[in-house]
Amino acid sequence: MKRFTHLFQQIDATTSTNEKVKALQQYFQTEEPANAVWALYLLLSKTRKRLITSRVLRDVFLQLSDMPEWLFEDCYAQVGDTAEAIALLLRDTPFEAKTASPVPLHVWMEAIIPTVKTVDSDDALRDLIVSWWSSLAEFEVFVLNKVLTGAFRVGVSEKLVIKALAAAFNLSEAVLAHRLMGDFPPTVSFYDSLIAGEDAADGTPAPTGPYPFFLASSFEDTRLQDAELAAWQAEWKWDGIRAQIMRRPDRFAIWSRGEDLITPQFPEFAAPFQQLPEGVVLDGEILCWAGDRPQNFSYLQKRLGRKRVTQKIIDENPAHFIAYDLLEEDGQDIRSHPLHDRRDRLTNLLANADPTWISLSQAMPFDSLEALKQLRDQAREHGAEGLMLKAIDSPYLVGRKRGYWWKYKVEPMSLDAVLIYAQAGSGKRANLFTDYTFALWQGDELKPFAKAYSGLDNKEIDELDKWIRRHTVEKFGPVRSVEPLYVFEIGFEGIAASNRHKSGISVRFPRILRWRKDKPVKEADTLQAALELLSPSS
Numbered sequence: 001m002k003r004f005t006h007l008f009q010q011i012d013a014t015t016s017t018n019e020k021v022k023a024l025q026q027y028f029q030t031e032e033p034a035n036a037v038w039a040l041y042l043l044l045s046k047t048r049k050r051l052i053t054s055r056v057l058r059d060v061f062l063q064l065s066d067m068p069e070w071l072f073e074d075c076y077a078q079v080g081d082t083a084e085a086i087a088l089l090l091r092d093t094p095f096e097a098k099t100a101s102p103v104p105l106h107v108w109m110e111a112i113i114p115t116v117k118t119v120d121s122d123d124a125l126r127d128l129i130v131s132w133w134s135s136l137a138e139f140e141v142f143v144l145n146k147v148l149t150g151a152f153r154v155g156v157s158e159k160l161v162i163k164a165l166a167a168a169f170n171l172s173e174a175v176l177a178h179r180l181m182g183d184f185p186p187t188v189s190f191y192d193s194l195i196a197g198e199d200a201a202d203g204t205p206a207p208t209g210p211y212p213f214f215l216a217s218s219f220e221d222t223r224l225q226d227a228e229l230a231a232w233q234a235e236w237k238w239d240g241i242r243a244q245i246m247r248r249p250d251r252f253a254i255w256s257r258g259e260d261l262i263t264p265q266f267p268e269f270a271a272p273f274q275q276l277p278e279g280v281v282l283d284g285e286i287l288c289w290a291g292d293r294p295q296n297f298s299y300l301q302k303r304l305g306r307k308r309v310t311q312k313i314i315d316e317n318p319a320h321f322i323a324y325d326l327l328e329e330d331g332q333d334i335r336s337h338p339l340h341d342r343r344d345r346l347t348n349l350l351a352n353a354d355p356t357w358i359s360l361s362q363a364m365p366f367d368s369l370e371a372l373k374q375l376r377d378q379a380r381e382h383g384a385e386g387l388m389l390k391a392i393d394s395p396y397l398v399g400r401k402r403g404y405w406w407k408y409k410v411e412p413m414s415l416d417a418v419l420i421y422a423q424a425g426s427g428k429r430a431n432l433f434t435d436y437t438f439a440l441w442q443g444d445e446l447k448p449f450a451k452a453y454s455g456l457d458n459k460e461i462d463e464l465d466k467w468i469r470r471h472t473v474e475k476f477g478p479v480r481s482v483e484p485l486y487v488f489e490i491g492f493e494g495i496a497a498s499n500r501h502k503s504g505i506s507v508r509f510p511r512i513l514r515w516r517k518d519k520p521v522k523e524a525d526t527l528q529a530a531l532e533l534l535s536p537s538s
Contacts, residue, residue, distance in 0.1 A: 003031060004039050004105045005140045011156050020156050024164030034106040037191035041109075042152055043161050046183060050150030051116050052129070054082040057145055060126045061086045065093045080430020083145030087138050103135075109186070113147065159399060169195040174212070174398045182209025182259050210244040210255035211281065211327050211335065212398040216388060216405035223406065224369060224389075233339075233392055234364045234375060236384040237407055238322060239297050239494060239508075240287035241304075245321065247273055247280045248331070254286075265303045266319050272357040276349065279331030282323050283396075284361070289320035293383040296496040297508060321358045323350060324388075327396055335396035342396070372408070379410050385493055386410045412491035413507075413533055415525040416516055418446055418484045422468045425453065433468045433480070434461055436512075438490055440503065442527040449503040449530060450490055455512025464515075487516040487524050495533050505530055 010023040024043075028036055062069060072085070079085040103112065112132070119125045133141050146152040162180065166173045179194050224232065242257040252270055254263045263270075266286065288299035299317045303309060326346040327335050334342060343363065350360050366372045376387050386409035394404035417438035425434035435453045439446035456464065467486075474481040492507035500506070504527075 001105050001108050001136070001140055001143070002102050003027070004035065004042075005137075005143050007039065008143060008154055009139060011154055017160065021160055021164045021167070024156070024161060025168045028165055028168040032104070032106075033188045033191045035104050037186045037188065037194075038105050038109045040161070040165070040180075040191070041184075041186040042147070043154060043156065044158055044180065045153065046186075050148075051113065052125075052148040054149050054151075056125070057086060057129065057149065058082055060129050061089065061093075063126060064130055065089065067093075077424065077430060080424075080426045080428065083149060083151070084142050086145060087142035090133060090141060091138055108144075109147075113144075116148070165195070171195065171197070177212040177398045178209075181212055182255065182261070184209075210246065210253075210259070211283075211333075211396075213242065213244070213257050213283070214397050214405065215400040216407040217400055217402045219389060219406035219408040221369075224372075229367060229369075230365070231392055232366070233390055234366055234372065234408075235324065235361045235388045235390065236379065236382055237386040237388045237409065238285045238287055238294060238383075239385045240285040240294065240300060240322075243284065243286050243321070244327070245269070245273055245282045245284070246328075247276045247278060247282075249278045262304070265306060265309055267309060268314055268319065269321065269357060272354045276353070277330070279328060280326070280349065281328035282321075282346070283325040283327055284321050284323040286319055286321055288317045290318065294320075297494065298496045298498065298506065320356075322361050323358060324361050325396060338393040338395065339390055340392040343392075376408050376410060409493075412493060412513070413495060414489050414491045414513055415440065415449075415530055415533075416487050416519060416523070417449065417490050418521055418524045419482060419486045419488060420446055420448065420484055421479055421481055423479045432461060432465045434465075436488075438488060439484070440525050440527045440530055441522075446484055447503045447527050449501070449505060449527065450492065450507050450510040452490060452510045452512050455491075456515065460515060484521055487519040487521055489513040489516055495530065497534060503527055503530070505534070 007023060007027045011020050014020060027039065031039065058072065061067070062072060067089070072089070075089060076082060076085045079088065116125070116128065119128055132144060136144060143152070158180075162173050162176050165171070166176050176194070184190055184194075241262070243262065244255045246253040246255065252263070252274060253261060254266055254269065256262050286300070288295040288303075295317070300319075302313060302317050303319065306313075323346060325339070326342045326349060327333070329345055329349070334345070347360060350358060353359075364375060366375060372387070372389075379386050386407060389406040389408055391404050397404065417440055419436055420439045421437035422433040423435040424430055425432055434456075435451065437448050437451050439448045441447075464486075468480060468482050471483040471485065472480045473483055489512070490507075490510055491513040492510045494508040496506055496508075497504060498506035
């Protein structure tokens with residue numbers, strides 16, 4: 001645990017990418033595999049399960065310390081994180097600290113922490129937590145608390161972890177990225193197979209998870225000015241779930257871009273996709289579809305996160321897969337082939353596929369940038385959110401590689417709305433009001449319609465924070481009602497009818513576009529203006 005905690009501190013103490021990679025590389029080169037694989041599991045955020053709530057940890061600390069609840073809440077407000085606040089406050093809490101020999105990370109993860117599931121009373125749970133705290137140093141307590149609450153995060157991306165691991169063992173980053181896709185068992189045997197040479201003849205199994213997804217960068221108008229446009233194609237950019245569908249001799253699986261296995265959410269796909277040849281992996285988009293156009297994303301949300309999808313849900317939210325790419329054919333990885341070749345193979349593969357469940361994305365050529373812009377401007381008419389631009393000779397790469405694929409989205413919808421509520425952020429923004437609720441006019445009343453917390457720069461955040469403190473009307477726990485005096489332009493990607501919101505609508509990906517200090521509150525938009533933006537598919 002001490003070595004992993006030290007690694008955490010090294011990463012947390014620098015903003016230098018090179019220093020972070022250096023620390024990670026040294027750790028992997030020198031740590032025992034039993035600990036290294038658990039460190040990898042934590043660094044890649046594979047531990048999402050919450051064993052103990054932050055509330056329970058807080059209550060245990062309050063019992064241990066006799067600290068008034070109001071004082072702890074003030075401390076929390078300064079830090080913005082329960083796990084960290086407890087770790088800091090324990091320094092000055094009189095309790096019997098134990099002197100114990102250092103316990104390896106894998107023992108904590110495999111033997112000690114799981115005992116939390118065996119306690120049968122609140123008192124036993126409290127005693128167990130206190131015993132752990134008493135045996136650890138301050139920063140180790142912080143790490144333990146984050147693991148227990150399922151909120152462990154560290155300031156390093158998956159890309160950097162893979163980069164460091166590749167450097168430590170002289171492996172290809174692309175190979176490692178593939179081997180680490182999906183969940184994996186944090187065992188020594190897995191770790192040994194992970195860092196085995198790419199041409200190892202030791203029976204290292206092929207990855208069973210999805211391929212790393214190739215992602216597009218945001219399009220810049222100057223990018224294709226001097227390009228040969230015949231070497232590019234456009235496709236509609238759909239607002240669904242990016243997914244890979246895997247048809248292999250031993251399994252049928254659907255993987256989301258978030259590396260979640262979502263096969264159970266789409267049981268109706270099993271039969272039609274089993275008709276495809278074995279050894280095939282498709283990349284594409286899952287949407288809910290009605291007639292000749294996609295339904296709003298809210299329909300798709302009703303399918304997600306469910307252990308069981310009923311026939312009623314399937315009937316009311318019919319799913320469809322639009323295939324973009326072919327990554328594997330006859331069990332062979334063809335990602336290095338040019339896109340036009342992969343598309344030709346995909347076209348042949350889907351020639352007899354049932355169009356009820358699967359269709360090929362439409363490839364649209366364009367002969368000028370003006371024609372491209374006009375094409376993009378038609379996106380909403382088709383239920384799309386813009387275009388994908390792809391070089392027809394592009395391989396299927398790993399992650400976001402600039403130059404081959406671009407996303408060219410339509411301009412966001414926007415409404416001018418009034419700030420009515422504010423709440424403090426978390427973490428580094430715990431001392432600032434950065435989470436805002438905005439409203440639209442309905443007659444003489446302001447109706448909440450969206451929450452947003454991004455779009456302002458640091459100077460604007462500081463200015464607005466000071467204003468909120470001076471113009472608070474009421475407090476509702478952490479939320480402050482403020483005088484309705486400021487207008488903000490709120491941008492969003494989509495809008496849908498919703499019976500879960502007081503306004504009767506919900507918006508997708510709301511963010512602040514600009515602070516409209518030039519606009520009087522009475523000139524903010526109305527709820528009727530928002531309703532007029534609803535598309536026929538909503």
